[in-house]
Amino acid sequence: MQLNLRKTCRISSLTTGVLALLFCLLVPLNELGFALQIQQVSSSRMVQHATGLVGKYSRFANQRSKSRFDKRLHVVNFGFGSTVNTNGVTSSLGPNLLSSVEEESVEAKVEEGPFCYPNPVRQDEGGEIVYRLSKNMDIELRIYNMRGQLMFKKMHNKGGNGGLKQPNWNKIPINVETFMFGGQGSDSHFLSAGVYFILLVHQDKVLGKGKMVVKP
Amino acid sequence: MIKLKDIKLGVVLSCFLMAMPVLAANYFMPEVVGSSAYMVRQGHVQGFTPLSSVLFENPAGLHMTNRNSVSLFSTTLMNEVNYRSFSASKRVPGWGVFALGYMGLGVEGIPYINHQSFDGVESYSVSGSFSYLSQLFKMGYQFSMSDRFHLGLAGNYYRTKFDTVSGSGYNFDIGVYFDYKKVDVSYVLKNVLSSRDIKYQDTQGGSDLNKAGSSQGRMEELLLESVLSMKYDRQRWRALAQLRKVEGHSFVKNASLRYVLFDELLEVSAGYREEPLTRMINEDYITRQDVDRSFTLGVGLTLFGLNLDYALEKNLKAELRHLDFEQFHYFSLGVSL
Numbered sequence A: 001m002q003l004n005l006r007k008t009c010r011i012s013s014l015t016t017g018v019l020a021l022l023f024c025l026l027v028p029l030n031e032l033g034f035a036l037q038i039q040q041v042s043s044s045r046m047v048q049h050a051t052g053l054v055g056k057y058s059r060f061a062n063q064r065s066k067s068r069f070d071k072r073l074h075v076v077n078f079g080f081g082s083t084v085n086t087n088g089v090t091s092s093l094g095p096n097l098l099s100s101v102e103e104e105s106v107e108a109k110v111e112e113g114p115f116c117y118p119n120p121v122r123q124d125e126g127g128e129i130v131y132r133l134s135k136n137m138d139i140e141l142r143i144y145n146m147r148g149q150l151m152f153k154k155m156h157n158k159g160g161n162g163g164l165k166q167p168n169w170n171k172i173p174i175n176v177e178t179f180m181f182g183g184q185g186s187d188s189h190f191l192s193a194g195v196y197f198i199l200l201v202h203q204d205k206v207l208g209k210g211k212m213v214v215k216p
Numbered sequence B: 001m002i003k004l005k006d007i008k009l010g011v012v013l014s015c016f017l018m019a020m021p022v023l024a025a026n027y028f029m030p031e032v033v034g035s036s037a038y039m040v041r042q043g044h045v046q047g048f049t050p051l052s053s054v055l056f057e058n059p060a061g062l063h064m065t066n067r068n069s070v071s072l073f074s075t076t077l078m079n080e081v082n083y084r085s086f087s088a089s090k091r092v093p094g095w096g097v098f099a100l101g102y103m104g105l106g107v108e109g110i111p112y113i114n115h116q117s118f119d120g121v122e123s124y125s126v127s128g129s130f131s132y133l134s135q136l137f138k139m140g141y142q143f144s145m146s147d148r149f150h151l152g153l154a155g156n157y158y159r160t161k162f163d164t165v166s167g168s169g170y171n172f173d174i175g176v177y178f179d180y181k182k183v184d185v186s187y188v189l190k191n192v193l194s195s196r197d198i199k200y201q202d203t204q205g206g207s208d209l210n211k212a213g214s215s216q217g218r219m220e221e222l223l224l225e226s227v228l229s230m231k232y233d234r235q236r237w238r239a240l241a242q243l244r245k246v247e248g249h250s251f252v253k254n255a256s257l258r259y260v261l262f263d264e265l266l267e268v269s270a271g272y273r274e275e276p277l278t279r280m281i282n283e284d285y286i287t288r289q290d291v292d293r294s295f296t297l298g299v300g301l302t303l304f305g306l307n308l309d310y311a312l313e314k315n316l317k318a319e320l321r322h323l324d325f326e327q328f329h330y331f332s333l334g335v336s337l
Helices: A002-026 B004-018 B037-041 B052-056 B059-064
Strands: A031-042 A046-060 A071-085 A090-101 A110-117 A127-133 A139-144 A150-156 A170-174 A194-202 A205-215 B068-077 B081-092 B096-118 B121-144 B149-162 B165-180 B183-190 B197-202 B219-221 B225-234 B237-246 B251-261 B266-279 B288-303 B306-315 B327-336
Touching (some): A110 A194, A150 B266, A194 B121, A205 B096, B037 B266, B037 B288, B037 B306, B052 B068, B052 B096, B059 B096, B059 B149, B059 B165, B059 B183, B149 B197
Antiparallel strands (some): A031 A046, A046 A071, A071 A090, A127 A170, A139 A150, A194 A205, B068 B081, B121 B149, B149 B165, B165 B197, B197 B219, B225 B237, B251 B266, B266 B288, B306 B327
């Protein structure tokens, strides 16, 4: 019985895989790449079969401007899977379709912010610059004064604080240790009261802008 | 019998002496933008603008203005900072030149940020907006000791307002101008009163968690600044050089070259500017004294007492420029009658 079920699973998986391959070949996509995959994972308690297609395809997000297109790369798992316990009881059997958007192809953007909290911020109390990113990425925080002069620059690495994707809010502390409200050099001083302009930069491209006011 | 000229000279010398004791200061001066496109296009070399706007540079330079002079300067920096400047001067025979000036630097739409946390989920949102305004009111007086030696005084009133905060303070400038045929020398001391700071008031009350603490009673110091400039005329060329010292910073240099055309109807100029500032742009969280270096290009037209000036300014270091606004453009208008 157990053997027959396993055989059935394998045949069904192959059929699904072939059908999926034919479907994908007929769909007019800009780029396409699929691979047939047969997988078996066994342990002392269960045996898992998964057969089907693991594929990637992309579409031009912006069809009007081919010169500035953004690709979104989709990862598709389409196939047939089964899980058979060692006692012969099938716990799951059926087709399996998963779709996700690959991290590298997500458009790099600032989802929310940057905000200075609180705003205005007082020099000796400090605060935070907060923002949410669409994906993990290297991000450079720049602060300009009202003359457009660069006052502060700091790179935040991908995946770390400052370079994390949503739903996490990235929080860059503004205080005497980490910001130029004193700094650690011999030339340290309090930042002049006034308006400062926040820029979030990724690969020399401005992704987000904000305004903050420093109060004395 | 003490002459009026001697009294004037005594007042000026007393002011120089009062300026000797010096304190550190860090108020953001709206004047750093420049008094006119004329000044910007000559590398921010101060003291040689033949219009009423010279009041913001060196009040002694007012001797170059005509009987009546009016100057307007307006620009928007980074699409955010609105900068306005206005000045007027009038020559009174036997007395000298009197002048008034105003500078305003404003930013609108600065957001208030609200923070909420519920079940461990945080959110930040914009809950309103406010504006920022920094103003400088100036009143100047210039008189001449002789055809070649001129003195000037200017009183400054600074005012800043944003959110619930307002600050004000006053100080004054004192300048001299030597006119030696082909060589002119200008020297000015700005904010000479060392004990005059910007004092802040804050009407904020209560305990709003989304607000920073009150700034009531806080102070910022006005920087003492000394500027020595020189101009050399040779045929159609004008060469200008300047040494400037802002308190707490090292000397910075400015220079420019001007070329006049069509009997001084048109003038083209190129300049170099250094601006001292403290910044933190390294990975070590250490603030450092630095110098911003930029070049300027410009053109000026003088026609029937009307002065039209255009200037372009660009930072020499690409990595220090604003990514969206690599260069700044300035226009100004002056009328001399």
